[in-house]
Amino acid sequence: MSKKSTPMTKDAASRIQSSAAKSGGDVSSGSFASRAQSAAAINANNTSNSTGKK
Known part of the structure; x- marks a missing residue:
């Protein structure tokens, strides 16, 4: 089994x-x-924070 996961x-x-x-x-x-x-909401928020978007 792969340990890599795909974010929602x-x-x-x-x-x-x-x-x-x-x-x-x-x-x-x-x-x-x-x-x-x-x-999905959490991942979207984390993604936007990590790219500098707000």
Whole structure:
């Protein structure tokens, strides 16, 4: 198994949340879709901070 991970992006989180909603899946606050959205927001914030953008 590879140790390299791919950070969650806003686009990927959006696809996950959309797919879960369309299939009648859980999109509540504790769901995978919700955690993906949160991770994407954190990653986007970390990326913008590391490149000097605000």
